[in-house]
Amino acid sequence: MGRDKAWTVEAVAERLGVTPRTLHYYEEMGLIPNVQRTPGGHRLYDEETIERIEHILRLKDALGYSLQEIRSILSTEDQLRTYRERIREGREPEHNLHMLEESVRLLEDVLQHIDEKMAKLAAMREQYLDRLARIRARLDREALHRSLDKPIDSEGQ
C-alpha cells in the first residue's frame, strides 16, 4: 500500500497555511478522525488525511461553511464511502437507498450553494471590472495632462 509519507503537524500546517492549533482543533471537533500517531503520541498525517483537510479548508474559505456544517457534510460523504466498501466486500448494507437519497440531497444542496456563490461573484466581478476600467481611463487622462503641463521628465529617480 505504497506512498505513506508521514508529515508532522508543523509541516502540514505550513503546507496548508494554517497553525498546528487549527489542526488540533479540527481533530477535536471530529473533522479528521483516525489521525495516526507515533508510539510516543505525536501526530502523523498521511497524504489522504491532508487532502481531507484541504477539502475542509475549501469548504470553509471558499464556501463559508461553519465547522459544524462541514462535519455534517463530511460525515455523509464518509457514510457513502463506507457504503461503497461494504458493496465491494459483497456485504449487503441496509438502508442503502435511503442513504443514497440523502447523499444526493446533500450534494445538491452544496452544489446549489456553489452556484449561488459563483453567480454573486460573477456579478461583483463585472461591477469591479467596470469601475477599474473607468479609473484606468481617468488615470490615462491624468497622465496626459501632466505630460502636457510639465517638461518632459522621463526616468526621474
Next chain:
Amino acid sequence: MGRDKAWTVEAVAERLGVTPRTLHYYEEMGLIPNVQRTPGGHRLYDEETIERIEHILRLKDALGYSLQEIRSILSTEDQLRTYRERIREGREPEHNLHMLEESVRLLEDVLQHIDEKMAKLAAMREQYLDRLARIRARLDREALHRSLDKPIDSEGQ
C-alpha cells in the same frame, strides 16, 4: 432630488435578511455613515444607503471579508467618489494621481480575490458534480434491482 422613499430599520432588515441590530452595528463600525434621522431620532434609510448595505453584505457573504476590510474598501471607494465630485465642481484636488493609483491597486486586489474564489468554486463544482453523477448512477441500479426483486408496485401511497 426625486426618489427619496424612506425605509425604517425593520423594513430594511427584513428586505435584506438581517436584523436591526446588524444595521446598527454596521453603522457603529463606520460602514454606513450619514444615515438620515427623523426629528425624534429614528433612522431612515434611502435607496442609495440600502444599496451600500447590500454591497457590504455581498463583500461579507460572497467574498468573506471582515467588516474591517470592508470598511477600508468602502472608504477608498468613497474617496474616489469625493474626488469625482470635486472634479465636476471644477475644483482641483491634490494628490489625485496617488489616490487614483491606490484605488486601482485596491480594486485589483478585490478582483484577484474574486478570481481566486471563483477558481476554487469552479474546481469544487466539478468535483461535486462528478460525485453526484456517480451516486445517481448507483441509485438507478438500486431502483432497477428493486423493480426486479419485488412485485410491481406503481403508485404506492
Next chain:
DNA sequence: ACCCAATCTTACGTTGACGTGAGTTTCAGA
C-alpha cells in the same frame, strides 16, 4: 547518552459579529 527543539495535553484568553434584555422615547393610527 544527551540535548534541545518539536509535540503533547490542559485550560484559560481573545476577537469578531452580532444577540439580548432593560428602560426610555417616538410614531402612526383610531
Next chain:
DNA sequence: TCTGAAACTCACGTCAACGTAAGATTGGGT
C-alpha cells in the same frame, strides 16, 4: 389625545474559531 407597537441607547452576554501560556514528554541529530 391617547395608546400600543416600534425604535432608541447603553451595556452586558454569547458563540465559533482559534490564540496562547504552562508544564510534561518525545524524537532526531551529534
